[in-house]
Amino acid sequence: xxxxxxxxxxxxxxxxxxxxxxxxxxxxxxxxxxxxxxxxxxxxxxxxxxxxxxxxxxxxxxxxxxxxxxxxxxxxxxxxxxxxxxxxxxxxxxxxxxxxxxxxxxxxxxxxxxxxxxxxxxxxxxxxxxxxxxxxxxxxxxxxxxxxxxxxxxxxxxxxxxxxxxxxxxxxxxxxxxxxxxxxxxxxxxxxxxxxxxxxxxxxxxxxxxxxxxxxxxxxxxxxxxxxxxxxxxxxxxxxxxxxxxxxxxxxxxxxxxxxxxxxxxxxxxxxxxxxxxxxxxxxxxxxxxxxxxxxxxxxxxxxxxxxxxxxxxxxxxxxxxxxxxxxxxxxxxxxxxxxxxxxxxxxxxxxxxxxxxxxxxxxxxxxxxxxxxxxxxxxx
Amino acid sequence: xxxxxxxxxxxxxxxxxxxxxxxxxxxxxxxxxxxxxxxxxxxxxxxxxxxxxxxxxxxxxxxxxxxxxxxxxxx
Numbered sequence: 001x002x003x004x005x006x007x008x009x010x011x012x013x014x015x016x017x018x019x020x021x022x023x024x025x026x027x028x029x030x031x032x033x034x035x036x037x038x039x040x041x042x043x044x045x046x047x048x049x050x051x052x053x054x055x056x057x058x059x060x061x062x063x064x065x066x067x068x069x070x071x072x073x074x075x076x077x078x079x080x081x082x083x084x085x086x087x088x089x090x091x092x093x094x095x096x097x098x099x100x101x102x103x104x105x106x107x108x109x110x111x112x113x114x115x116x117x118x119x120x121x122x123x124x125x126x127x128x129x130x131x132x133x134x135x136x137x138x139x140x141x142x143x144x145x146x147x148x149x150x151x152x153x154x155x156x157x158x159x160x161x162x163x164x165x166x167x168x169x170x171x172x173x174x175x176x177x178x179x180x181x182x183x184x185x186x187x188x189x190x191x192x193x194x195x196x197x198x199x200x201x202x203x204x205x206x207x208x209x210x211x212x213x214x215x216x217x218x219x220x221x222x223x224x225x226x227x228x229x230x231x232x233x234x235x236x237x238x239x240x241x242x243x244x245x246x247x248x249x250x251x252x253x254x255x256x257x258x259x260x261x262x263x264x265x266x267x268x269x270x271x272x273x274x275x276x277x278x279x280x281x282x283x284x285x286x287x288x289x290x291x292x293x294x295x296x297x298x299x300x301x302x303x304x305x306x307x308x309x310x311x312x313x314x315x316x317x318x319x320x321x322x323x324x325x326x327x328x329x330x331x332x333x334x335x336x337x338x339x340x341x342x343x344x345x346x347x348x349x350x351x352x353x354x355x356x357x358x359x360x361x362x363x364x365x366x367x368x369x370x371x372x373x374x375x376x377x378x379x380x381x
Numbered sequence: 382x383x384x385x386x387x388x389x390x391x392x393x394x395x396x397x398x399x400x401x402x403x404x405x406x407x408x409x410x411x412x413x414x415x416x417x418x419x420x421x422x423x424x425x426x427x428x429x430x431x432x433x434x435x436x437x438x439x440x441x442x443x444x445x446x447x448x449x450x451x452x453x454x455x456x
Contacts, residue, residue: 005399034394037415037426042398045426063446065395218418230393231423240448297392 002330003302005123006152006180006309007360009298009334011204014261018205021047021260022253033252034243036230044252051259052242058181058270059195068212068245069255073177074100075223076196076212080173081105081144083220084194089141090169091116094127094156095346096149099339101175105144115139119145121346124299125154133164143172147179151343151356152298153308155183162191172216176203178306179359182277184270193218204361205258208251212239222247269302273361278302284309287372288357293379295369297347299353310347310354313379321378322355327375333357375379384442387435388454390416390441396447397426409434419450420452429454 025047031040032047048069056064063103070076081104085091091105095118108114117135132143143165148155162172162282171193176185181202187195187247192215214220222237226247231238238244265273281302288296288311297310313321322335336353337344344350357371390399392398397413404411409430416427430438442449 035425037413042413042426045394045398046401049395049402052395053402064399065393106430229425232425233421233423238393240396242395244391 001370002032002332003370004332004372005357005359005363005367005371006334007201007363008164008338008356010200011202011360011362013362014204014206014257015264015343017260017264018257022206024259025253025256027258027313032249035098035227041189045317047251047256047259050249051262054259054262055211055285056268058266059213060186062348063216065176065241066216067219068214068242069315070210070212071208072200072210073175073196073198074210077101077173077208078104079177079212079220079223080194080196081108082143082223084142085112085172086141086236087112088139089114089136090139092127092132092135092140092143094132094145095120096125096127096151096154096156097144097146097340098150098175098177101144102342108186118342122155123347124304125149125152125343125347126299127156127161127189127303128156131161133168134162136165136168136170136329138166140170140377143170144175144176145172145183146175149298149340149343150178150308151241151338151340151354152310152347153178153305154299155179155304158189158192159225166191174257178308181265181270181273182306183274185310186233187213194268198257199254199261202360203258203261206254209258210252214245215243220245224248237329265354275363276364277307277359280359280365280368281305282364284359284371286359286366288367288375291372291375291379294375297349298314307360308356308358310349310356312354317352318355324378325374328372328378330375331371383451385432385441386454386456387423387432387438388416388420388452389430389438389449390420390452391424391426391428391449393424394408394426396449397424397428399445400428400442400447400449403441403447404428404430404438407437407441409437409441411438417454420454
């Protein structure tokens, strides 16, 4: 039996429609979108436009030109952070961020003299919105926080933090790498100005896809300049969205797959997907706490956890345990720091890290039972 | 014999393809074409509409907030 519990890194299995759409694009369409006005070129453009419309629909975005496609969530976060910050700005963030947030912020500290206040989360990896407010100053130009931790699954109070940030006139950037497609995100009511998402995790599209929602009134300097198929007489980057941030030929096969994945999610609904993962996740969390030799970290209840569970087996090396889980039982997990040293410092597992079991839409109760049984077996062995 | 059309031009392909979709949803017969160089434009992709459909196209594109410009054209 093969059980994939590394969905926080990427969803391995995709909806059938994703494979079909990508194959169809490669075999039948194959042309460049947004530039060439012949049949296949127009069709390629329609495929990208369709993916954009669906992404906007999923997140409650009224103007779909404000959805910018990127290579991944990391590129979206880099675009948002580097595009908005100016010399001497102050940033408020949390102690639970992934390096996709911390490293661009560190770069800005060096290059633009940006100062960063890292708000400490509690032992479950959740920040208090009052602590976030206390960290805001008149110089604060950006609040950036993850929607849910890739290490502990902890769901952050983005709505309250966004409301507070708005009261202070500060834009909020949310890293939705772990939550897009997993938790309902409605930007028509959420006070979020920038939302970075991955296309290949909860959204179940292919790797090499992601995006950034750029709210009305938010101006970002582009990360790159180049051909857009628009305004071609000018040698300056156009101001119009999405072209301003999408230079060069995009990952159209990937976006064909992402469009199909988004169609699948819109049909299933995120609410129904969440109900399903809540069940499997609840079973996994309860089961983990029931295994004597296992030590768990992060919120044990699915009201506060997106579906990522960090743990260690007492008296055993985590890498050795993870390897034993795969070689002996066919279970794939992720071991180490999961690119989030700050989050591990917060929960007290730095520098060793943890084993992370993360569930997804295709995780079954049978998978979870096999995982729990295997851990029991390992512990007794 | 020359036939008169209206060419709708856009600031980007994103806008052109949105126009194609919303016009199509209203049953308006449109054709996406390379914009004649004489008109030039910012974006290579334009939308050809018959003169009879011009008003309907204007209405739906305005309702959908699609930035565009209508240019009369003889083919």
